Amino acid sequence: MSQVAVYPHTEPAMINGSFKGKDIVSLDQFTAEDLQVVFALTHKMKQIALNNEASRLLEGFVISLLFFEPSSRTFGSFASAIKRLGGQTIELQNPETTSSVYKGESFEDTIRVFEAYSDALVLRHKVAGSAMLAADAASFVPVVNAGDGNNEHPTQTVLDLYTLYERFGRLDNLTGLLAGDVLNSRTLHSLMRGLSLFKNNTVYLLAPRQLQLAKDDFLSLSARGLRIIEITSEREIPRDCNFWYWTRVQKERLASLQEYQEVMKSSFVVTPELLDAYASKDMILMDPLPRVNSVDPAVDKDERAVYLRSQIRNGLYTRMALLTLILGRA
Amino acid sequence: MSQVAVYPHTEPAMINGSFKGKDIVSLDQFTAEDLQVVFALTHKMKQIALNNEASRLLEGFVISLLFFEPSSRTFGSFASAIKRLGGQTIELQNPETTSSVYKGESFEDTIRVFEAYSDALVLRHKVAGSAMLAADAASFVPVVNAGDGNNEHPTQTVLDLYTLYERFGRLDNLTGLLAGDVLNSRTLHSLMRGLSLFKNNTVYLLAPRQLQLAKDDFLSLSARGLRIIEITSEREIPRDCNFWYWTRVQKERLASLQEYQEVMKSSFVVTPELLDAYASKDMILMDPLPRVNSVDPAVDKDERAVYLRSQIRNGLYTRMALLTLILGRA
Amino acid sequence: MSQVAVYPHTEPAMINGSFKGKDIVSLDQFTAEDLQVVFALTHKMKQIALNNEASRLLEGFVISLLFFEPSSRTFGSFASAIKRLGGQTIELQNPETTSSVYKGESFEDTIRVFEAYSDALVLRHKVAGSAMLAADAASFVPVVNAGDGNNEHPTQTVLDLYTLYERFGRLDNLTGLLAGDVLNSRTLHSLMRGLSLFKNNTVYLLAPRQLQLAKDDFLSLSARGLRIIEITSEREIPRDCNFWYWTRVQKERLASLQEYQEVMKSSFVVTPELLDAYASKDMILMDPLPRVNSVDPAVDKDERAVYLRSQIRNGLYTRMALLTLILGRA
Known part of the structure; x- marks a missing residue:
């Protein structure tokens, strides 16, 4: 996407115990204490998922999944996280081929349009820095970086x-x-x-x-x-x-x-x-x-191999926790 | 889509105060009074969206978004409108590449199949007249025209x-x-x-x-x-x-x-x-x-510039209102 | 998908009156009595759909629709079935172009990742035998075959x-x-x-x-x-x-x-x-x-022609019944 060319110079805000409304762009926004907050909530989220609880924590929220780059695993993890908490999604996979992007719309305009429809944006993009650019463009709702090229995937x-x-x-x-x-x-x-x-x-x-x-x-x-x-x-x-x-x-x-x-x-x-x-x-x-x-x-059979067990499942639980925190429902 | 070749001669029914079950194919179906009804409900929808109310107005309804032509903005607006009211969607983006259309199925058959799964159809198609054709093919559920080529986008x-x-x-x-x-x-x-x-x-x-x-x-x-x-x-x-x-x-x-x-x-x-x-x-x-x-x-900074502010948000609210009206939940 | 090359030798388990947790891979798993159980529940599902009941039978469940091969009709039918019962979906259409599959991930790994996010998997794939392969790879959640090449579409x-x-x-x-x-x-x-x-x-x-x-x-x-x-x-x-x-x-x-x-x-x-x-x-x-x-x-006008009437609608109702049975909510 040629529109995303400049690496933005803004730094995302530190979380420092205050999650609500924050963008999640970089791991460097988290202190050790912030991570402990996420982990404590993650433990509760795991119970919701394992028990198939009819959670309504994110009911009334619509979250856009803007996947400019294909990534079925990360996409599925975020979609499941939102839906297990009663939230809803707007899903765009490869919007460059299914969207007004092809009509020459700027990246920032696309972000601001989906901001108007959503309560949060989850962005996957191959260009490093695009998540910060999106966070700058979206003034009202938090942006979660789901991988921006070789930059970050917090x-x-x-x-x-x-x-x-x-x-x-x-x-x-x-x-x-x-x-x-x-x-x-x-x-x-x-x-x-x-x-x-x-x-x-x-x-x-x-x-x-x-x-x-x-x-x-x-x-x-x-x-x-x-x-x-x-x-x-x-x-x-x-x-x-x-x-x-x-x-x-x-x-x-x-x-x-x-x-x-x-x-x-x-x-x-x-x-x-x-x-x-x-x-x-x-x-x-x-x-x-x-x-x-x-x-x-x-x-795979070895019990110590967790990549297709707890590691992949924990992606779901931690994302449930992070979204709940930034949407102010924790 | 070669199947949609003939511009249909049927005219969509005027609304004239009676929204339930009506197709929305053309702006010309609306009287000034009909628009006032939509606007009054739109104002209520705005409150639901801004307050993230857990609305159940469209609960129990499944609406198909049949986007034969890419349009991420209109797609996102309809998806958000439905989901903010507790409705659900069947989403087909570019069904010509992901569907039986490629097996030679006629446009009317595709419409009738999705009619059987859904309580309403939202259609985007590059061929002028396709929305009226779909409305004719769908006998039981309303069809909303989300843009049919250079014809209408009511x-x-x-x-x-x-x-x-x-x-x-x-x-x-x-x-x-x-x-x-x-x-x-x-x-x-x-x-x-x-x-x-x-x-x-x-x-x-x-x-x-x-x-x-x-x-x-x-x-x-x-x-x-x-x-x-x-x-x-x-x-x-x-x-x-x-x-x-x-x-x-x-x-x-x-x-x-x-x-x-x-x-x-x-x-x-x-x-x-x-x-x-x-x-x-x-x-x-x-x-x-x-x-x-x-x-x-x-x-963009000028307060008078509403294209990325109220104009885009109002697309969400008016679609919430229109869908609620034609599904008989107003 | 070159990864799915070997036709598996495992046979899916007979249902024999016990649906919960079972994979649905082949018609041959059903006895005449099993079919009667499905039909009795299908009749109830038809009422839920026709009355637009706000059913919560599948609330708390997230089901992955993994359509490696395009099939808009079957996709729409399953999506509608799940959502009419209050369930949620993770939807991948053509994951070979939108997924880690293109990075060389094996079919079994993809299945196991989505198993971790979901309570059931619905698989469409052009390779015969892929549904059984998926059922073998997924140890914890049921797999429903939505068509595997010229093999089965139960x-x-x-x-x-x-x-x-x-x-x-x-x-x-x-x-x-x-x-x-x-x-x-x-x-x-x-x-x-x-x-x-x-x-x-x-x-x-x-x-x-x-x-x-x-x-x-x-x-x-x-x-x-x-x-x-x-x-x-x-x-x-x-x-x-x-x-x-x-x-x-x-x-x-x-x-x-x-x-x-x-x-x-x-x-x-x-x-x-x-x-x-x-x-x-x-x-x-x-x-x-x-x-x-x-x-x-x-x-089409002939009343005896049911292909675009009860036959297509019954696809929705029977899928609602089957999913409810294997998820243990009947």
Whole structure:
């Protein structure tokens, strides 16, 4: 979408205990205390969903799901979150082909039109910065960033942190192994920023040579208090990790198919054997999905594999909580 | 859709105070009194929406949104209208690619199938006359025309008239400036027909030479009692207009890109300077959107610019009112 | 979808009076008694729909409609069924273009993700066997097959059988004429299997030479107790048929356009004249739609033509009943 070209300079407001009406654009709006508020409500949301309660928490609210980029999983998670609470949706998938966007309307105008119909906007867009742009354009209703290119996907990180919190009862004193595309993965970078909000966390980074953490990122994350240890072989994985977080190598990020094939030769896949050799009995194995050459399906049966269990379900529950908070119904 | 080839000869029934079960195909079905009924209910609908009331007015009703042509704005407005009243939708966007239409089913069969699932049908289609064809095919449930090519888009005109009515408390004794594609714009033509239902209205028409009103239209609208004055320069705009209604030049209507560029040289764009020079303090500036080379975004801040404020919101409220009326829940 | 390649060997569980939590993958899961249970509930559902009752039977449930293949009619029928009972949906049309499927996610992973968001999955897919594959992948929620290629479309057959049952008060001692693509039609084959669950039914098969029933199918259906009589000319149609069930010749099944044109020369179309000559006064004429060169629109006015009346409406009512049963709310 050529209209979204300028990365906006506005910063989203910190939440600082006051959720109502706030945009959710970046993980950096959350303090550790804010996350605790979300987690407490998430626990209640889980009961509503598991019991199929006829909740009316969001009754009377209409929320637009503006998915300019396809993402069936995130779309389904938000749609379910809203509807399980008695809310309603306006759903646009690929509005560039089904909308006035094709008539040359500006992005801001589209946002302001849907603002007039809705009580909140959930935006997915391939252009980095588009969520902040939308939040600036929408003066009256909150905007939730459901992924804006390689920039942010804050609700993904909130669900990841909740998954750790639910399992271990804390978000400090954790040790994790982060693997895959450590250089580019938006998910891994956000998770590290999230972990750095809490004390005494350590991450081991395991990546092919071409996909290791950039120096700048290493320095800024370390400065936030996160202990980072880079390793280059599976044999260096410590036995006491609380969690492994695996990500796929994103073919679309690499310059050529040849480079992708080169990287894949030295990339790491979780197999039952790898778990047997290096994972502790009470760790959990996470993956943001889709898992393509990241986790072998043979691992699915292992109880420690939560990517298709609590991790995906927690996406639903945390989104229920976040929407309820920003709509002032908590 | 080749199946919709014949312009039907049936005329939709006049409303004449009796909304329940009526199709809404054309603005010409409404008397001035019918519009007053819609406006009175629209005012109540506005309160429901602004207060996020958990309305159940349309509970138990399922309404099909059959958008054979993309139109995200109109789609979103109808979807929100239905859901804010507790109704439900069946949503088909671009059914020509997602439906049995591609298996060669006739348009009438598609309409009759969705009639069997629904309590009303909202139809958007690029072929003029398709809404009347659908209304004829659907014997049991009302059909609402959400735009059938260059023919009609009656709910757009109802919202435009309501916007004027809400602002000025009347629909007679108004003076307006209509600008842009005066030759082709469906919206402008319908608005003029709507204004002609009321007494003593005057419109000034400002258009590039190639896009001025056709003689036939001038004569028929004048015969209905509308006073029409054609002007060719911004300097002729009278200072006492109650409203300006701007429309874009529709590139798709012109024979070539060259013709479009030629027209655009002499087309008119609303700027802050133009407003300062010719607009009164208490007028309103309207645009049916998308606004592409019609209104400069620098104008948005001006309180008189209602196109992204009350005009777009009134689309929601008037559709809530119209659906409630034809479904017999008013 | 290349991921769905292997036809699964699992058989879906028989219903045998216990609907709650069951997948609905094949008509062969139903006993005659199971169908009677569905029919009894269908009758109640019809009243809910016709009276626009604000039913809350499925309130608190979110059901995913995963339509990997376009089918607007079946999609609309399921959407309406769920929403008329107060349930909610997650709707994916053509998820291969709007989803992580395009990122290389396996079919089973997609199913398991949507299982985590939903209380049931309704699947439409062009690959035969995909519904059973989905039912195997989804461990916690029921899967309803809304058509998997040329394999099964069980809710279509349930609605066909209900249409006969509602009209004649029985499903035994019936005589039917089945016409069109007798060789390939999934619908006709399932209907014959359904009729064979009841006693003393007879079907006459009328098809072009190239589209007659395969020997194997003739033998297996006969062995189930269905009396099958093949005829080759309209003049052999017996006057006492309770129903005619017409199907279109499916162009996409034939090797070439030439072969299609050849077949069409000797194919059969229902006309008012054919009905006059061979149909009894109280028979019904059915067609699963779309009807393309199968039933002449001139027949629509005839009261015996139920394809756009009770047959299509019964699809809504039987789906309401089936979903209520498998979700344990009956």
